[in-house]
Amino acid sequence: MSVVSVEDVSKTFGAGHTAVTAVDHVSLSVDAGDIVLVMGPSGSGKTTLLSMIGTLMSPTTGRILISGQDTSTLKAAQLSRLRLREFGFVFQTFNLLSALTAEENVMMPLITAGVPRKHARGKARVALEQLQLGHRLRNLPRDLSGGEKQRVAIARSLANDPRLILADEPTANLDAKTGQDVTLLLCETACRENRAVIIVSHDQRLRTAAKRVITIEDGRLTAEERGEHDRHCRMHPGAGSS
Amino acid sequence: MLFLAVKNLVQEKTRLLISVGGVAFSVLLIMSIQGLYQGWSNKIGEYIRTVPADYWITQTGATDMFHTPSVLPLTVRDFLTGVEGVASAKPFSGRRVAFAHNGKDINLYVIADDTENNVGAPARVVEGKAVPDKGEIIIDRVVGRSENIRIGDTIPVAGRTLKVSGYSEGGYILSFSFAFATKEDAESILQLPGATNFFLITVKDGTNANDVASRIEADPAVDAITKDMFVENNTNIVRDTFLPIILVLLLIGIAVGMTVIGLTIFTSTIEKAREYGVLKAIGVSNRQLYTVVVEQAVTAAVLGYLLGAGLALAVSAAAGNYVPEFITEIRWLDAAWIFAVTVTMAVVSSLLPVHRLARIDPAEVFRA
Numbered sequence: 001m002s003v004v005s006v007e008d009v010s011k012t013f014g015a016g017h018t019a020v021t022a023v024d025h026v027s028l029s030v031d032a033g034d035i036v037l038v039m040g041p042s043g044s045g046k047t048t049l050l051s052m053i054g055t056l057m058s059p060t061t062g063r064i065l066i067s068g069q070d071t072s073t074l075k076a077a078q079l080s081r082l083r084l085r086e087f088g089f090v091f092q093t094f095n096l097l098s099a100l101t102a103e104e105n106v107m108m109p110l111i112t113a114g115v116p117r118k119h120a121r122g123k124a125r126v127a128l129e130q131l132q133l134g135h136r137l138r139n140l141p142r143d144l145s146g147g148e149k150q151r152v153a154i155a156r157s158l159a160n161d162p163r164l165i166l167a168d169e170p171t172a173n174l175d176a177k178t179g180q181d182v183t184l185l186l187c188e189t190a191c192r193e194n195r196a197v198i199i200v201s202h203d204q205r206l207r208t209a210a211k212r213v214i215t216i217e218d219g220r221l222t223a224e225e226r227g228e229h230d231r232h233c234r235m236h237p238g239a240g241s242s
Numbered sequence: 243m244l245f246l247a248v249k250n251l252v253q254e255k256t257r258l259l260i261s262v263g264g265v266a267f268s269v270l271l272i273m274s275i276q277g278l279y280q281g282w283s284n285k286i287g288e289y290i291r292t293v294p295a296d297y298w299i300t301q302t303g304a305t306d307m308f309h310t311p312s313v314l315p316l317t318v319r320d321f322l323t324g325v326e327g328v329a330s331a332k333p334f335s336g337r338r339v340a341f342a343h344n345g346k347d348i349n350l351y352v353i354a355d356d357t358e359n360n361v362g363a364p365a366r367v368v369e370g371k372a373v374p375d376k377g378e379i380i381i382d383r384v385v386g387r388s389e390n391i392r393i394g395d396t397i398p399v400a401g402r403t404l405k406v407s408g409y410s411e412g413g414y415i416l417s418f419s420f421a422f423a424t425k426e427d428a429e430s431i432l433q434l435p436g437a438t439n440f441f442l443i444t445v446k447d448g449t450n451a452n453d454v455a456s457r458i459e460a461d462p463a464v465d466a467i468t469k470d471m472f473v474e475n476n477t478n479i480v481r482d483t484f485l486p487i488i489l490v491l492l493l494i495g496i497a498v499g500m501t502v503i504g505l506t507i508f509t510s511t512i513e514k515a516r517e518y519g520v521l522k523a524i525g526v527s528n529r530q531l532y533t534v535v536v537e538q539a540v541t542a543a544v545l546g547y548l549l550g551a552g553l554a555l556a557v558s559a560a561a562g563n564y565v566p567e568f569i570t571e572i573r574w575l576d577a578a579w580i581f582a583v584t585v586t587m588a589v590v591s592s593l594l595p596v597h598r599l600a601r602i603d604p605a606e607v608f609r610a
Binding site: 047050051054056057076077080081082083084085087088089091092095097098099100104108109111112113117156160168 | 243245246249250252253514516517520521522523524525526527528529530603604605607608
């Protein structure tokens with residue numbers, strides 16, 4: 001069963017002659033372990049598609065299934081639980097909670113899911129240490145560099161062991177080197193743990209991290225090609241040899 | 243989610259100070275006024291409680307010492323002592339009189355200290371003579387201190403000049419205080435020839451007090467009021483005077499507290515709208531978010547309450563030394579209901595931010 005199944009989904013904003021179709025009859029299937037890069041120019045509908053897959057926005061027509069479950073049948077509270085359980089989000093502007101330390105930011109999804117605080121703290125520490133942030137546990141977001149913030153965001157997105165990670169322009173606010181490092185880190189983690197990842201980006205360099213590259217223009221899927229993940233991911237034998 | 247609420251609060255220290263300060267001001271206001279009300283009520287009752295009587299016998303229709311005059315002929319005593327079950331009936335005379343001192347009107351409630359019947363003595367004498375002699379008067383220490391009337395000074399009372407021979411305590415009530423003169427001097431001051439104001443009745447052991455009261459009230463000229471009821475009737479003078487004021491100040495206090503908490507939590511919610519959107523996106527339910535906002539408001543309110551209550555206790559302890567009229571009593575019961583009002587205030591004032599929170603679209607988080 002696919003982790004995500006997008007079935008003939010469209011999204012139209014407004015009505016009548018002012019109506020704008022942001023996503024136009026898109027169908028897409030993402031399996032466990034897939035790393036999908038969605039590319040396209042600004043206004044092509046990438047983020048709208050990501051918002052609908054993330055159940056933050058409902059399609060005008062068509063349906064989206066998450067692990068076989070039709071999201072249009074779920075109520076707001078059920079969708080919240082689904083997001084908590086199934087999704088991890090990585091945002092362009094990191095979106096860490098400014099009042100919380102790095103460790104507490106990672107603890108948030110766990111505490112929300114009802115994990116006891118002590119256990120949540122332990123899990124958050126392990127996650128941050130794996131992302132080489134063991135020395136930054138007690139730092140507030142304002143004291144972290146862009147790359148560190150994004151790594152904290154990745155740790156947060158992985159905290160509840162989601163099946164699907166949705167990343168929106170994860171490298172946009174990072175320098176080239178840090179951006180690539182962070183994305184590879186995300187993809188390696190996903191690859192190692194067989195999670196599905198959908199990344200929306202303009203950044204062509206992210207092809208190196210993706211298994212599939214999908215192009216979207218004017219709300220339509222116009223192309224799909226193979227990414228270069230297997231050549232670069234350290235999880236694969238021979239990675240980096242070419 | 244309490245940890246997030248506390249972290250959000252502590253992050254903005256200025257805002258926290260404003261909200262805690264606002265609540266503290268409300269609590270200080272409410273608690274001080276309530277303390278004054280309680281203090282004054284108790285003071286009025288304090289002396290009356292020390293008077294030895296099971297029943298106060300008044301002229302029909304008179305229910306307390308201050309509102310309606312009660313004048314009874316001394317011959318009523320014969321009737322009372324003849325009523326089955328009455329152990330003793332003693333006259334109690336007292337009246338409000340005013341005199342000018344240093345250009346200021348001073349109000350006394352002069353009571354006849356009847357040593358023969360052992361009625362009308364001060365509750366506590368703290369300085370000077372315990373029993374006044376002819377031409378002498380015992381006044382409350384608060385009046386002596388605030389009006390600079392020392393023991394040995396003379397004061398004009400209802401056309402007579404009396405020498406202050408002692409200070410008593412526990413008889414200072416708002417605009418007047420109890421004072422004690424000999425029975426002869428009091429009769430001359432009170433101008434009640436052949437009459438008194440009240441009779442104090444004690445009931446024989448083993449007798450049904452209600453039956454005794456009924457037998458006394460068979461005489462249409464008198465009422466028999468239990469001691470507790472008489473205390474309450476006199477306390478009502480404070481309640482009637484101050485309850486409306488207390489209610490207005492209570493409402494002002496609540497309005498100030500609610501406005502301050504509501505505005506600070508609302509602006510905090512607006513500033514953190516994006517972060518709340520992130521929380522919604524990652525799966526935090528609306529209910530959990532509302533809890534965070536309510537917890538923020540309640541935490542600020544509890545901190546404000548603790549500060550306000552501490553200030554109220556400090557103010558009531560210190561102010562009494564400088565302003566004798568500032569007699570307060572802050573009871574646990576009052577502290578409890580003011581706490582309940584404070585928490586309710588916080589919950590109600592968080593409704594506006596919660597409403598704003600409900601409108602945050604989590605999809606906004608994908609917009610840079």
